Structures are given as C-alpha cells and as structure tokens.
Amino acid sequence: METGRASGWRPYATLLLPPLAWVLLFLILPYGLLFACSFWKLTPAQTIAPDWNLQNYLHLFRNAVYLRTLGRSAAIAAAVTLLSLLLAFPVAYWLAFQVKRHKKLWYMLAIIPLWISYLVRAYAWKTILGTGGVLNAFLVGIGVTDQPIAMFLYSPVAVIITLTHIYTPFVLMPVYAMLEQIPPALLEAAEDLGAGPWRTFTRVVLPLSMPGVVAGCTFAFVLSLGDFLSPLLVGGPTGIMISNIVVSLFGAAYNWPLGAAISLVMLLLVLAIITLANRLEARTKYV
Amino acid sequence: MTRGRVGRKVWAAGITAGAAAVFAFLYLPIAVIVVFSFNRFSTSLPLRGLTLDWYRLLFQDRPLIESLLHSFLVAGCAVVIAVVIGIPAALAVDRLKFPGKELFERVVLLPLILPGIITGVSLLNFFVAGGIRLSLTTVILGHGTALISVVVTQVYARLKRMDRSQEEAAMDLGAPPWRTFWHVTFPNIRTAVLGAALLVFTLSMDEIAVTFFLIGRENTLPLAVWSMLRQGITPEVNAISTIIFLMSAVAILLGYRLMQKET
Numbered sequence: 001m002e003t004g005r006a007s008g009w010r011p012y013a014t015l016l017l018p019p020l021a022w023v024l025l026f027l028i029l030p031y032g033l034l035f036a037c038s039f040w041k042l043t044p045a046q047t048i049a050p051d052w053n054l055q056n057y058l059h060l061f062r063n064a065v066y067l068r069t070l071g072r073s074a075a076i077a078a079a080v081t082l083l084s085l086l087l088a089f090p091v092a093y094w095l096a097f098q099v100k101r102h103k104k105l106w107y108m109l110a111i112i113p114l115w116i117s118y119l120v121r122a123y124a125w126k127t128i129l130g131t132g133g134v135l136n137a138f139l140v141g142i143g144v145t146d147q148p149i150a151m152f153l154y155s156p157v158a159v160i161i162t163l164t165h166i167y168t169p170f171v172l173m174p175v176y177a178m179l180e181q182i183p184p185a186l187l188e189a190a191e192d193l194g195a196g197p198w199r200t201f202t203r204v205v206l207p208l209s210m211p212g213v214v215a216g217c218t219f220a221f222v223l224s225l226g227d228f229l230s231p232l233l234v235g236g237p238t239g240i241m242i243s244n245i246v247v248s249l250f251g252a253a254y255n256w257p258l259g260a261a262i263s264l265v266m267l268l269l270v271l272a273i274i275t276l277a278n279r280l281e282a283r284t285k286y287v
Numbered sequence: 288m289t290r291g292r293v294g295r296k297v298w299a300a301g302i303t304a305g306a307a308a309v310f311a312f313l314y315l316p317i318a319v320i321v322v323f324s325f326n327r328f329s330t331s332l333p334l335r336g337l338t339l340d341w342y343r344l345l346f347q348d349r350p351l352i353e354s355l356l357h358s359f360l361v362a363g364c365a366v367v368i369a370v371v372i373g374i375p376a377a378l379a380v381d382r383l384k385f386p387g388k389e390l391f392e393r394v395v396l397l398p399l400i401l402p403g404i405i406t407g408v409s410l411l412n413f414f415v416a417g418g419i420r421l422s423l424t425t426v427i428l429g430h431g432t433a434l435i436s437v438v439v440t441q442v443y444a445r446l447k448r449m450d451r452s453q454e455e456a457a458m459d460l461g462a463p464p465w466r467t468f469w470h471v472t473f474p475n476i477r478t479a480v481l482g483a484a485l486l487v488f489t490l491s492m493d494e495i496a497v498t499f500f501l502i503g504r505e506n507t508l509p510l511a512v513w514s515m516l517r518q519g520i521t522p523e524v525n526a527i528s529t530i531i532f533l534m535s536a537v538a539i540l541l542g543y544r545l546m547q548k549e550t
Contacts, residue, residue, distance in 0.1 A: 013383060013526065019376035019435075020391065026432040027394050030413035034405075037412055085311065090305035098302060108539070113313045115535045117493045117511050122529035125318030127525075128324060134319055149297075163314065165452055168309070196291060197298035225403020229495060233516060238383075243404045260412065263405050270401060 031267075038260035048256055054260035066176035066245065066262065073241040076156055077225040080163040081171075084220045085213065086171035093205070097187070107176070114169035122233045124228065125162045129153040129234065154236025162234050163224045170223075171216030178212030179205065210284035218277035224272050242266065317532060324525035341526035351527070354511035361427050361507055362491035368431025369487045370480060373438025378472075380439065381446040396440070398433035403496025406433055422503035429501045430491045437490065438483040445479035447471075454497040485542045489535060 038056055051243030060066050063225045091110055101107050113121070129152040136148035152158060165228045180203065190200040207212075230245035235241070242262065327336040345351065379385070380392055385540075398406045410429050419425060449472075457467040473480075494507045502510055508531075515524055 001400055013379075013385070014377045016379040016383060016385060019372050019379060019395075022372045022432070022435070023391060023394055026413075026428060027397065030393075030406075030409035031397070033413050033416060033492060034409040048502060079378050084413075087309045088402055090302050091309045094302050094306035110310070110313070112539060113317065115489060116317060116490065117509065117512075117528065117531045117535065119493075119509055120320060120518065120531060122315050122514055123528065124320045127319055128316060133354070165313065168313065169488060185473050191291070191295070194291075221391065226404050226496075228404055229513075243402065246404055246408060247499075250411065256412065259408060263408050267401065267405050270405075 010225060011026050011192045034260050035264060038264045040257045040260075042257055046254065052110060056258045057265075059258065060261055060265065066242075069240060069245055070242045070265070072156070073225055073243070075187045076159055076163070077221045079160045079225040080167055083164040083219040083275050084158065084167045084171040085175075085217055086167045086218065090176055091174040092172050092209075095176055098184070099182065109174055111169045113165070118166060118229065119233075121165055122162050122230050125158065125165065126153065129158050129161070153234060154239065155260075156235065156239045158234040158236075159230050161242070162205055162230045166230075167220035167224060169200050170219050171213075172216040174212035174219075175209055176212070179207040181206050207284070211281045214277050214281045214284060220276060222273060225267060226272070292407040311365075319531070320525050320528045323522060324529045326522060326525075333482070341522045344523050345526050345530075348523070350506070351508075351511055353507045354506040356503050357423055358492055358508040361423060361430055362488045364427040365430035365434055365491040366484050366487050368427070369434045369438045370484055372431070373435045373483070374442055374476075374480065376435065377439045377442035377446060378468075380443055388534050391418075396436045398497075399440075402454075403433070403494070404500075407497040407500035410497065420503065421501055421506050423507075425501040425503065426498050429497045433494075433497055434487045434490060437487050438480070441475050441479045441483035441486070445476045449475050456475055482542055485498065485538060492534075 018168065030032060036050070037048065039052050039054065040048055040050050048131060050208045052099055095107055095110065112213045126133075126274070129134070131148040131150050133139070135147075135152060139145050140148060186204060186208075190204050194202065205230055226239075226243050228247050231244050243266075244265075246259050246262050249255045249262065324341055325337045325339070327340070328336040338355075376391075376395060385391075406428070409433070410425070412427050414421065422425070453471050453475075454467055457471045458464070462470070493509055495513065498507055498510055499513075506514070512524060512527060515521060
C-alpha cells in the first residue's frame with residue numbers, strides 16, 4: 001500500500017521544482033550571502049569588498065557597546081516573555097476550565113488583539129504612557145501625583161509594556177491548546193484525592209501545559225529579541241535594542257558587513273534557542 | 288471538606304478576575320485609539336468635543352491613499368506567490384522523499400520564526416548584490432517568500448489528516464495525477480488554502496520589518512503610517528488606526544466563519 005502510494009506520485013517530482021527553485025533563490029541564497037558578507041569588509045571608498053576576514057566579528061566582541069546592547073535586548077525579551085506568560089496563563093486557564101458558554105467567542109476575543117496592526121498598538125501605548133497621556137491624566141486625576149510623570153515613555157519599561165501587549169496572545173494560543181487537551185476528570189481526580197486548587201495546578205495542570213508554555217515563550221522571546229520598531233517608537237535612547245544597531249548599520253551608519261555580522265550572531269542565537277526549545281518541548285510532552 | 292470548597296471558589300474567582308484584568312489590558316490601547324480618533328483637540332485628556340475631522344483629513348491625504356493601494360497590490364501578489372509556491376511545497380513535504388528534505392522544510396519555515404529584520408537585511412543584501420533596484424516588486428518578492436511558510440504549514444496540516452483512499456481510488460481508475468489533484472485532493476484542502484490566503488493577506492497588509500528594508504520610493508500603508516508616527520503624534524494616525532482595526536476585525540471574522548464551515 002505504502003509503496004503503491006509513493007510510486008503514484010514519484011514520476012511527478014516536477015511538482016517539487018518551483019518551490020525548490022524559489023526557496024533556493026530567495027531564501028538560501030540571501031541567507032548565505034548575508035553569511036558571506038559578514039566576513040567581507042568595507043573599503044575606504046565605501047564599497048563592499050569580498051576580502052575574507054574576521055574583523056567584523058572581532059570588532060563586535062571587542063566593543064562593549066554591542067554586547068551590552070545585546071544583553072539589554074535579551075533582558076527586555078526575557079521580561080516580555082515572563083510577563084506575557086503571566087498574563088496569558090490565567091486567560092488560557094479560564095478559557096479551558098471555567099468558561100461554559102460562548103467559549104469560542106471568548107477565545108476569539110482573546111486573540112483578536114493579535115490581528116491589530118503592530119504600529120497601531122505601539123502608537124496606542126505611546127498615547128497612553130506620554131506626559132499628556134491617559135495614564136498620567138488618571139494619576140493626576142486621582143491625586144497620586146500633581147505633575148505628569150515623564151519617565152513612563154521613552155524607557156525600556158515602555159518597550160517591555162508594548163511588546164508584552166503584542167506577544168501575550170502569541171503565548172496564549174499554544175498554552176490554551178495544551179490546557180484544552182487536559183481531561184477535566186483529571187482535575188476532579190486530583191481534587192478527590194485531597195489536592196487543593198493550587199496543588200492541582202502545580203502538580204497536574206502546569207506540567208501538562210509545559211510544551212505549550214515552551215512553544216509560546218520561545219516565540220515571544222525570539223521575536224521580541226529582534227524587534228526594532230517598539231524601541232524606536234517608545235524606547236528612547238535608553239531603550240535601544242540590538243536590531244536598532246543593525247538598522248542604523250544598514251542605513252545611515254552604512255557598514256553592511258558589520259551589520260551582517262550582528263545579524264548572523266542574532267541568527268545563530270535564535271537558532272540555538274529554537275533548537276533547545278524543541279528538545280525541551282519534546283521532553284516535557286506527557287502524551 | 289467545606290474548607291476545600293471555599294478554597295476552590297476563591298481560586299475560581301481569582302482566575303476570573305485575573306482573566307478580566309488581562310482582557311482589560313489587551314483592549315485598553317484599542318479603546319484609547321478609537322476614542323481619540325474622534326477627539327477634537329490634540330491627543331491628551333480630557334476630551335473636549337468630538338469631531339470627524341481626522342477622518343476627513345484622511346480621505347484627502349493622497350499619499351496615504353496611494354500607500355493603501357500599494358499595500359493591496361503587494362498583499363494580493365504575495366498571496367499569489369505564497370499559494371502557488373506553497374501548495375506544491377506542502378504536497379512535496381507530505382508525499383515525496385527527496386535529498387535535503389529536512390533542510391528544505393526548515394528553511395521554508397525560517398522567515399516565520401526569525402525576527403523579520405534578519406530576513407529583511409538578507410533580502411536587501413541579495414537584491415542590491417544582484418543589481419536590482421528596490422521597488423514594490425522587491426517588497427512583493429519579500430512578502431511572498433516570507434509568507435510561503437504560512438501556506439505550507441496550513442496546507443500540510445490538512446494533507447496529513449486527509450484520507451488518501453479517495454486519491455488512490457481515482458488513480459486506480461486511471462486518473463492522471465493532475466486530475467486526481469484537481470478533483471480529489473484540492474477540494475479537500477480548499478478551505479485550508481483559503482484560510483491561509485486570508486492569513487497571508489492580513490499579515491502582508493501589516494508587515495513592516497521586511498518591508499522596511501526592501502521599500503523603494505513607493506510606500507506601503509504601514510510604512511506611510513510609520514513615517515507619520517516618526518514625525519510626531521498626530522490624531523490622523525488614530526483615525527487611520529481605527530479604520531485598520533475595523534478592517535482586520537472583519538478579515539478575522541471572515542476567516543473564522545471559513546474555519547467554522549470546515550469543522
């Protein structure tokens with residue numbers, strides 16, 4: 001049966017040609033070229049010479065500014081991931097175990113923000129956190145402060161809030177998918193055996209949801225690590241992330257080989273995280 | 288026993304309260320944008336009178352409307368590329384064994400899991416090295432390429448669940464593969480393709496990270512909004528944001544109906 005099925009398709013391997021050619025031309029070649037470019041250098045005449053050397057990487061690891069920015073990006077991404085998980089979990093739990101009516105509708109409502117333009121949301125936070133913004137108006141209104149507080153906007157905190165808003169639904173989806181697979185009878189069994197809700201949560205629900213948690217967190221971490229738009233809109237000078245350096249190197253600062261080297265470091269970091277996460281996901285899978 | 292019951296009630300109430308707070312957090316920015324789009328004076332509180340001026344301004348903003356048309360063009364072309372390349376790619380991954388298959392699968396998915404900036408600078412570098420001038424065409428190629436993965440994952444998931452005995456029957460009865468695909472396989476994956484196409488369209492309409500690097504002289508809508516934002520806060524942005532929000536909400540509901548019909 002298996003061989004018959006395969007042989008029916010085998011002569012039509014031409015099927016494979018267009019996608020293979022496309023992926024080779026527009027993905028493998030560009031990524032490969034970026035890799036090559038990271039070992040080239042900028043001539044004094046501002047052209048890129050295929051003159052193989054390690055200078056860009058040495059420059060990267062010798063200058064504290066790059067590593068420090070990378071570290072800050074990782075710290076911001078970690079905070080975003082943790083916050084997104086903390087926010088996504090109660091909603092996922094509520095959807096999976098407590099909502100009885102219109103479950104699908106509530107799920108849709110929870111992930112609709114995912115579909116709202118990234119820029120719109122970043123801009124909304126700019127409006128909320130600014131000195132003339134909603135948050136300050138509220139704080140002044142209730143008398144917490146008599147002067148608007150300027151430090152909300154243009155700081156790493158603003159970047160973290162904005163990115164958390166963007167990635168919470170991304171974490172919610174895989175976590176909910178895992179929670180939904182847990183049979184309610186399992187929770188009842190834990191209760192019958194005398195476990196309180198907290199113990200049921202930490203001993204039954206959380207371990208069973210781990211693959212979803214890992215998948216969602218990986219996504220949130222990787223994508224916020226490489227973000228450059230939120231830092232530009234709400235981050236201010238102290239909220240600069242590693243991708244902002246790449247943007248400027250490919251733009252005004254014009255040093256593509258160095259930009260390529262930083263991109264490559266990011267790429268390798270991201271691939272390492274994804275590989276690690278895949279292993280972790282497989283190991284935490286109970287069913 | 289009663290202690291346990293009280294504990295469970297407190298727990299359930301806590302979860303509900305937590306979920307409600309998160310919903311508030313998720314919807315607060317949207318509410319702010321919508322309300323401020325009707326605010327007559329500046330972008331700060333308190334509201335001092337309502338107006339539709341910002342919307343009127345929007346409809347007179349030629350470059351902005353042009354950028355919207357560009358975005359439609361880009362998204363439409365990206366859908367065509369992603370579908371035309373993505374369907375055979377999904378079929379190949381599902382049905383063929385070939386050397387380098389694992390690498391192929393991984394590379395196709397890369398743009399979906401990598402931060403957009405990496406794909407963006409790779410393609411920029413590639414186009415410039417090839418002497419290709421940046422324009423809407425490069426943006427289209429970028430979007431199409433980056434979003435193939437969406438079609439591949441959706442269609443592949445459907446193919447995996449599909450009952451192959453129908454295809455085998457068709458082939459046993461002498462139908463050539465193309466006819467088998469068109470009359471048997473395609474009807475089975477149609478809703479997955481439609482859903483993926485809608486997803487690609489929506490994602491393309493809002494793509495910034497890749498577009499940022501590949502854009503020539505003509506802007507797409509998000510890039511036009513981006514330059515407005517960089518120039519400072521303007522209430523016009525609230526109006527365009529509200530419209531974009533409504534459009535994406537409609538797209539999601541449409542997609543949702545499609546998925547519902549299928550299950």
